[in-house]
Every structure is written in C-alpha cells, then in structure tokens.
Amino acid sequence: MKLALVLFIAVTVALLGYGYYQGMHAAPTEQTMGHIQRIFYYHVPSAWTSFIFFFINFIASIWYLAKRNLKADALALASAEMGVVFCTIVLVTGPLWAKPVWGIWWTWDARLTTTLVLWLIYVSYLILRRFSDSQQTPTLAAALAIFGFLDVPIVYMSIRWWRTQHPQPVIAGGQGSGIDPEMRFALFANWAAFLAMAALITWFRYRLAIGEQQVEEEHRARALRSQLQEVR
C-alpha cells in the first residue's frame, strides 16, 4: 500500500512538472493574446477538476442519503473541499486573465456569475458542515449538495445557452470550435496532473474524515457510558 502511494505521488509530481513544461514552454503562443493566454492551462483544467469533484460529492451525497453510510459522508466532505479549492483557483485566475484581455477584472455575465454562485453554494456547504453540531448535519449537507450540484450543468452550459463575455467553448463546442493540437495536448496534460493531485489529496482528506468520525463516535460512546453509570 505504501509503495503504491509513493509511486502515485511520484507519478503526480512528474505529471505536474510535465504539465508545467507543456503549458508554459512547449505549447505555441496564442496569436492575439500572447503569453497571457497560458493562464488557460491552469484555469480550464481547474474548472473541469472542480466539476468532477462536485459530481463525486453529488454521488456520495445520494449514497449517504440512501444508505446512511459514514464512508459516503466522508467522501462527500473530502470531494467538496477539493472542488472548492479548484473552483477558487478558477475564480482567481479568471480575473487575472480577463484584465489584460478584456480590460476589466470582472463582469456579471452568465458564466462568471453562475461560477461564483457555484463557489458560494459549496462554501455554504462546508460552513454548514464545519459549524453545525447536530447529528442531522450530514443529512442536511447531503440535501444541500444534491440541490447545489444543479448549478454545475448550468455553469457548463452557460456559454452555450447565452451570449457571454466569456469565450465560447474550445473543447466539445460543436462546429467552428477547437484549438491547436499542441495546445489541446498541453491542456490535457495539465488536467491529468491536476486530477492525479486532486485524487491524492482527496484520498488523504477522506482518511482524515474517517479518523475524525471514529474519534467522535468514541466520545459519544464514552459520554453515554458515563451517563449510564450516573443513572445506576
């Protein structure tokens, strides 16, 4: 197990290095925007990674509601945190790219607004989990996560449904869309690296959440035992 983990960490670090090289050096420079377009190799894979982890959170939340399985709850928490981390990166790198290209840091267009709403939904989810002491918290959080996930397809489709300041899709965007094959390769190399890193961190966070659940269970059991002794 430990060897597999070490190997996975090594592969992830190698992928991150390779992704950096592809995005910052190997990929051709975009003609209109110049080097600033290279933010694309962090911005877009981060968005896709956040969607995937919000989807994992969605599935784990359904699993928890159906089976009341604590492992599902731990997975839901771990994946939501990972999704928020990557969504934060999207919301920070986006304006840094927008300012030199559009001349503005932010605009309330459909893609940007729905992405901000998505981030707020999952931050609310994490705040609920962090500060609510009730035993109903996992159930409430799971319900919030299921409704919250509805925003993910809206974010994804926003640039297809509405005219936005945000560029039209370059991958799976239908006729007239597409990018240079070398750029596409750099994009997918970075996405693979981000996915590997996110999987690694989520696994670590999942184990941490399981450990926290066990400690909480033990505290509850001890409190119950001491109450029973007092009654006797």
Add this chain to the structure above:
Amino acid sequence: MPRNLILAYIATWAIHGIYFIFLWRRHQRLKREQEALKK
C-alpha cells in the same frame, strides 16, 4: 512572461498551499485526539 501569468501561477499554488496547511493542522489535531483517547 506577463505579470498576471506569474500571479496566476503563484495564486494557484498559494491556494493549494493554504489547503495543505489546513489539512496538516487537522491531521495533527486528529493525532492528538487519538492519543488522548488511548490514555
């Protein structure tokens, strides 16, 4: 390299760094609680 590209790169890793610190502190706290329960 444009300034905002460097900033975006730094921001990406800074956000991960903050999360790593959060995870590490939580991991340490869990270890302390587990030790306390063993006693």
